[in-house]
Amino acid sequence: MKLTEEEHWYYLNQEKGFQGELQFDVLTEKIQRDCHILNDLQLESNKSSFQLDTSLIFQDTYSLFEVKNFEGEYVYDSEYFKTLGGKDLPNPLDQIKRSKLLLSQLLKSLGSKLTVEAYVIFINPQFTLYQTPPNLPFILPTQIDRFMQKLEQKPSRLNQAHKNLADKLISLHQVEPPKIQLPTYTFESVKKGMTCCKCDSFSVTISGWKLICGECGCDELVTSAVMRNVEEFKLLFPERKITTNIIHEWCGVVDSRKRISRILGKNLKIKGVHQWTYYE
Numbered sequence: 001m002k003l004t005e006e007e008h009w010y011y012l013n014q015e016k017g018f019q020g021e022l023q024f025d026v027l028t029e030k031i032q033r034d035c036h037i038l039n040d041l042q043l044e045s046n047k048s049s050f051q052l053d054t055s056l057i058f059q060d061t062y063s064l065f066e067v068k069n070f071e072g073e074y075v076y077d078s079e080y081f082k083t084l085g086g087k088d089l090p091n092p093l094d095q096i097k098r099s100k101l102l103l104s105q106l107l108k109s110l111g112s113k114l115t116v117e118a119y120v121i122f123i124n125p126q127f128t129l130y131q132t133p134p135n136l137p138f139i140l141p142t143q144i145d146r147f148m149q150k151l152e153q154k155p156s157r158l159n160q161a162h163k164n165l166a167d168k169l170i171s172l173h174q175v176e177p178p179k180i181q182l183p184t185y186t187f188e189s190v191k192k193g194m195t196c197c198k199c200d201s202f203s204v205t206i207s208g209w210k211l212i213c214g215e216c217g218c219d220e221l222v223t224s225a226v227m228r229n230v231e232e233f234k235l236l237f238p239e240r241k242i243t244t245n246i247i248h249e250w251c252g253v254v255d256s257r258k259r260i261s262r263i264l265g266k267n268l269k270i271k272g273v274h275q276w277t278y279y280e
């Protein structure tokens with residue numbers, strides 16, 4: 001579907017934020033020092049919920065990281081990061097102060113004595129922040145390498161208590177869906193048709209067993225392409241039943257209804273009979 005300009009901007013931001021987190025994950029995975037790495041925790045403390053992008057549990061410290069993939073030139077201000085173009089961003093300092101406080105309370109209630117350290121990682125090499133006070137817990141792109149080396153020097157003798165704490169936090173993780181603003185959509189309002197698994201193009205055609213992309217040339221088995229689209233359908237319309245007709249319409253490019261029905265029958269459980277058949 002066509003997004004409004006605002007929705008599109010929001011979408012790009014979400015996508016960018018996610019890419020930033022993945023980039024930081026690559027860095028934390030390289031850490032040789034013994035530590036427990038926890039990604040994307042959604043926790044609650046004093047009835048307030050908070051989200052931690054990345055947590056590293058070391059011997060004496062709990063280091064939490066908020067990852068920002070901001071790009072371009074900004075001027076520091078205690079409330080906002082200001083641009084010349086007028087697209088100001090909230091100062092993430094408030095966010096990590098809050099997370100740090102709530103996490104400290106939670107750790108205390110769990111009997112942990114770890115000191116909480118909180119940092120904002122600005123992962124994008126194209127980010128500049130003018131007039132940044134030097135004593136802030138900000139790690140700018142040019143400081144990341146040295147910061148990661150510093151983490152390698154932390155005292156790090158982990159014991160069962162650290163492991164138990166990590167397990168406990170994972171068990172407290174709330175799997176509620178993240179609070180993102182979805183544009184309103186209906187089955188009728190969105191474009192039907194399969195897309196390429198590599199480049200998301202709608203210019204795909206079927207040739208025998210394969211789905212072939214006219215943009216990038218990538219090919220995929222029709223069966224796996226249909227099942228990929230079933231997953232997409234389930235994510236977008238969790239309340240709707242999966243039937244041959246609806247998946248046939250959803251996939252668009254597959255001519256034969258029978259073929260869809262065979263693929264669904266092979267990969268899912270058949271429920272109901274005759275015209276009331278659906279799949280789970």
Ligand SMILES: [Zn+2]
Pocket residue numbers: 196197198199200201213214215216217218
């Ligand atoms: Zn493609």
